[in-house]
Structures are given as C-alpha cells and as structure tokens.
Amino acid sequence: MRIVACLNGDRRPGAHPALPVSVDQLVADAHAVVAAGADAVHVHPRDPGGAESLEPQVVASLMEALRSEGPDVPVSLTTSLSAESDPWRRYDLVQRWASPLLPDSVTLNLHEAGSVDLAHLLEDRRVDVEAGVWTVEAARILVATKMRVSAVLVEPTQVAVEDAERNANAILSLLDRARVGAPRMLHGTDATAWPMLEAAVASGHDLRIxxxxxxxxxxxxxxxDNAALVAHAASLAAAAA
Known part of the structure; x- marks a missing residue:
C-alpha cells in the first residue's frame, strides 16, 4: 500500500501557513513527508509568482532540485487544466519538457479535453500516466481507449461523504467489471479526504494525502504541515496491517 504525499495542488499561496510553493520549500517538504512515511510525492509546479505552471523552465528547475537535493522517491507532476487551461498549449508545453528531467509519472484527468492525445504523448516520452477518474464517464474513457496507465486515481469530487462514496463505488465497480488491472488510489477532498482515505485503507488501495x-x-x-497529514495516514495504514 503506497502513500503518496500531494504537497500543494492548486491551492493559493498562503492558503495554509506551511503550503510549499517555492522550489526550496518543495524540496524541504518532500524530505519531511518521506520521513513521515510517504513513498512518493505529487507536486503542482509553481512559477516565481506562485502560480501553477507547466512551462518547461519551471518544470526543469523543480525536477533538477528534486533529483539532486530531494529524497530518492518517485515524483509525480500534475497536467491538470488548472495549471494550463488551453489543452493544445498544455500538449505543447509537456512536449517541450526536458527529457533528462522528466517526472516519473504525471496525473492526467480523463474528463479534461485533450487527455487522450496527451496520454499518447506521455507514453512516447516514457512517462507513466496516473489516470484521474472523477466520474463513471471518465472510467468509461479509460476502458474504451485501453489507455496504458500505471495507476487509476479514483477521485470523487462530491462534497457530501455519502455522495462521494456512492460515486467511488460506482467507478470501482466499473473498473472491476472491465478488469482494469492497474493499481488504484482512492482519495477525496476537504470533508471527504479522510473518509475516502479510510475506505482506501479498508480496501487495500493506495493512499494519497x-x-x-x-x-x-x-x-x-x-x-x-504535510508531514503531519502523512504521519496520521501512515498510522492508520499501520493499524490496519
């Protein structure tokens, strides 16, 4: 059971006192979460002003620091349209990422425009795709395209826990029926984050926090900080082992 630490996401700088934004903060935080029990880190790269960015120079600077100064764990980056709203420009930016400094994997939301084309590009570049599946319809895209993925991130976005659980169960059921064999990670957001993590622990799925x-x-x-969240998740996983 992997524990992936998602360090910053699309949260605005200052949303939390310990939210890592700069490269130095992300490197330091990566060390802290690994010490707390994380097996990998997931990052939304930020430009010097703190905004999300997929620009090649921003990604290269972050990856160079994480590879040379960070912990020796897999690094996942976002490709969310929150970081670049134009799917064609997103494709161009990812295409121009420097090959010696590519991440181990990226998350790719299948409901977003251009996701299938970007998945093909990433496969050509030998970057693993973690498919972000928010809905049953997105799961159908995964099944229909026979997309090669290293993991399926089941990400219900409903605010109410019961609604999120219902959506997650429907997605997981479809994946089972379609015999999708990739590892699964189940996680929620805000009010559903811990209930989804507890459900993942109970089901033996990978964890994200x-x-x-x-x-x-x-x-x-x-x-x-992030390390406190990871430490609590690790304790829940250890208790269930």
Whole structure:
C-alpha cells in the first residue's frame, strides 16, 4: 500500500501557513513527508509568482532540485487544466519538457479535453500516466481507449461523504467489471479526504494525502504541515496491517 504525499495542488499561496510553493520549500517538504512515511510525492509546479505552471523552465528547475537535493522517491507532476487551461498549449508545453528531467509519472484527468492525445504523448516520452477518474464517464474513457496507465486515481469530487462514496463505488465497480488491472488510489477532498482515505485503507488501495487534498486532521484541527497529514495516514495504514 503506497502513500503518496500531494504537497500543494492548486491551492493559493498562503492558503495554509506551511503550503510549499517555492522550489526550496518543495524540496524541504518532500524530505519531511518521506520521513513521515510517504513513498512518493505529487507536486503542482509553481512559477516565481506562485502560480501553477507547466512551462518547461519551471518544470526543469523543480525536477533538477528534486533529483539532486530531494529524497530518492518517485515524483509525480500534475497536467491538470488548472495549471494550463488551453489543452493544445498544455500538449505543447509537456512536449517541450526536458527529457533528462522528466517526472516519473504525471496525473492526467480523463474528463479534461485533450487527455487522450496527451496520454499518447506521455507514453512516447516514457512517462507513466496516473489516470484521474472523477466520474463513471471518465472510467468509461479509460476502458474504451485501453489507455496504458500505471495507476487509476479514483477521485470523487462530491462534497457530501455519502455522495462521494456512492460515486467511488460506482467507478470501482466499473473498473472491476472491465478488469482494469492497474493499481488504484482512492482519495477525496476537504470533508471527504479522510473518509475516502479510510475506505482506501479498508480496501487495500493506495493512499494519497496532503495539503492539496485537505488542510485538516480527522478531528477537524488544522494540520501543522504535510508531514503531519502523512504521519496520521501512515498510522492508520499501520493499524490496519
């Protein structure tokens, strides 16, 4: 059971006192979450102003620092349209990422325009694709295209826990029926983050937690930082082992 630490997401700088934005902050935070029990890190690269960016120079600077100064764990980057709203420009930017400094994998939301074309590009570039599946319709895209993925991220976006659970179960059921064999990671956002993580632990799926997904511990108190969130997730996983 892997634990992936999602360090910053699309949260605005200052949304949490410990939200890592700069390259130095992300490198330091990567070390902290690995020490707390994470097996990999997921990052939304940021430009010097703190905005999400897929620009080649931004990605290269981040990856160079993580490879040379960060912990020796897999690095996943986003390709979300929140970082680049034009799918064709996104394709061009990813195509221009420097090959010696490519991430191990990227997350790719299948409901977003241009996702299938980008998946083909990433396969050509030998970057693993973690398919972001938010809905049953997105799961159908995965099945219909026979897309080669290293993991399926089941990501219900409903606000209410019961609605999120219902959506996640429908997605997982479709994946089972279609015999999609890739490892699965189940996670929620904010109010659903911990219930989805607990469901993932109970089902033996991989886990994801971090300030991208929630800024609070299960009791509602604000987490001190990403490492505190990861440490709590690791303790839940260890208790269930």
């Amino acid at each position: 971090g300030l991208e997904d929630t800024m609070r511990l299960p009791d509602g108190t604000e987490a001190y």
